[in-house]
Amino acid sequence: MSKVKDIIKAKGSSSAVFAVEPDEIVYKAIEQMAEKNIGGLLITEKGKLVGIFTERDYARKLILKGKSSKDTLIGELMTKNPYTVTLESSIEDCMQIMSDRHFRHLPVVDNGELIGIISIGDVVRFIIEEQKSIIDHLQGYIAGT
Numbered sequence: 001m002s003k004v005k006d007i008i009k010a011k012g013s014s015s016a017v018f019a020v021e022p023d024e025i026v027y028k029a030i031e032q033m034a035e036k037n038i039g040g041l042l043i044t045e046k047g048k049l050v051g052i053f054t055e056r057d058y059a060r061k062l063i064l065k066g067k068s069s070k071d072t073l074i075g076e077l078m079t080k081n082p083y084t085v086t087l088e089s090s091i092e093d094c095m096q097i098m099s100d101r102h103f104r105h106l107p108v109v110d111n112g113e114l115i116g117i118i119s120i121g122d123v124v125r126f127i128i129e130e131q132k133s134i135i136d137h138l139q140g141y142i143a144g145t
Contacts, residue, residue, distance in 0.1 A: 004094060004108055005087035007118050007126045017116050019044045022051065022075030026062060029053060029074050040105040042117060043078045049107055049114050051078030056104070084109045085118070094123055 019042040020029050029041055033055070043051035053074050061077040062069060084107045085094055094106055098120050108115040 002091040002126065002130060003087065004085050004089045004091070004118060007091070007122050008087065008108065008116055010126060010129070011116075011118075011122060017042060017114055019114070020053075020074055021045060022073065022078065024074045026053075026058065026069040026072045026074055026077060030058060030069060039119065040117060041074075042107055042114065043074060044114065047114075049082070049084070049109060051075070051080045052082040052105060052107060052117075053078045054105055082107055086110050087115060091123060091126065094118065098123065 018032065018036055018038060020032065022043055022045055033039065033041060040052055040054040042049060043053055057077050057079060058069075061067075062072060083097060083101065083103065085097070087108065087110045097103060097106065104120045105117055106119075107117050
């Protein structure tokens with residue numbers, strides 16, 4: 001059974017943790033997200049995960065409420081105490097959480113340490129690659145190679 005640690009390993013250097021403090025202005029966070037081409041940022045305070053901020057938060061909690069990204073702190077919009085997974089969580093469990101809760105991002109925490117974040121895209125890519133590998137193996141087995 002595949003685990004989150006397999007996705008983190010497959011992501012390699014692209015599994016870097018991008019985080020901001022809750023007192024960062026939203027505009028700066030959005031700039032960082034655009035620069036890194038990511039859809040969510042982890043919010044940390046003194047090195048501890050306290051929230052997550054995503055493009056969905058931006059659209060629903062800032063734009064639709066008529067707030068300004070240059071005058072609003074990320075801590076006002078972040079989703080507090082986000083669901084997390086560990087390195088040992090199964091890919092199936094992650095898919096279930098993401099599907100049931102309509103999440104596109106899950107922070108990864110291990111032994112209280114923030115490891116990274118996985119997205120629904122990471123999960124789908126991993127499953128496709130895993131299935132492709134199984135198909136290639138079975139085709140080789142059937143062909144006798």
